[in-house]
Amino acid sequence: MRARILGSAAGGGFPQWNCRCETCEAARTGTAARPRTQSSLAIRGAVGPWFLANAAPDLRQQLEPLAAEPANGVRAAPVAGILLTDAEIDHTAGLLLMRESSTAIRAYGSDAVRRALTDGYPVLPMLARYCGVDWRRLDPGDSLVIDGSSLEVESFAVGGDAPRYLAGAGADVEASGFVFHDRSTGGVLTYLPGLARLDDDVLGRLAASDVALVDGTFWRDDELVRLGISERTARQMGHVPLSGPGGTLEAFSRLERPRVILVHVNNTNPVLLERSPQREAVLRAGAEVAYDGLEVEL
Structure with a gap:
């Protein structure tokens, strides 16, 4: 199994276009932090093509390294499908950038995500008028073998609220995590870009993984409150903070x-x-901070 982190930042990227916080300014000057695009992952098994986990607004530039690999045909797509952990704009806006596809886009996600992307943020109906969408249902608790690949993926619920564009609509859309198992090599990778709860189920999956790509959105629970950016805490936004009890x-x-x-x-x-x-x-906790282009092989 091979995984490439295409984007390692949260929504808005790093630096964020309208932010003058200490970290964004450091990224702009290039003195203490490297810029990052918005969260997305490319993954492939020992057998089969690349797939995406989430489609960020920065997708065009993120796909360039994959597009440079040998391919068959003038309009050969560098990825064979997209798996969606949720219906957030920063994880789905890139789908619209794939409208030039010569075939229907193969997409995997929960039925709740499909409804959100049909009724609340109509990405799927828009794509239907261009290349089309081949939707494959993957609800929390489901496991399936990805066609044409040695990868098997399991989806599991990790909590969180529905996207803000669905506020007041009564929608029940929580984020999912994915466990990728390569049936050829036995490697296990877990992908959790959003994590609202650290229960025994989540911890058990992490402990059984060879590599775990985990939500590192906020350092403190009151990070945005202290900066005067928001009145909502990290946990209220669906993210377990890194520090603290x-x-x-x-x-x-x-x-x-x-x-x-x-x-x-x-x-x-x-x-x-x-x-x-x-x-x-x-x-010291035994973890790393991702950067765009980081690759792992297992």
């Missing part, structure tokens, strides 16, 4: 098996500063 770093310190890499890191998170005490704390 019950935070993910505390949980990571008890895990022995997986290589843990933080993804979906918000532009305000000081772990993005390469020589910060928060980055040191991440390393």
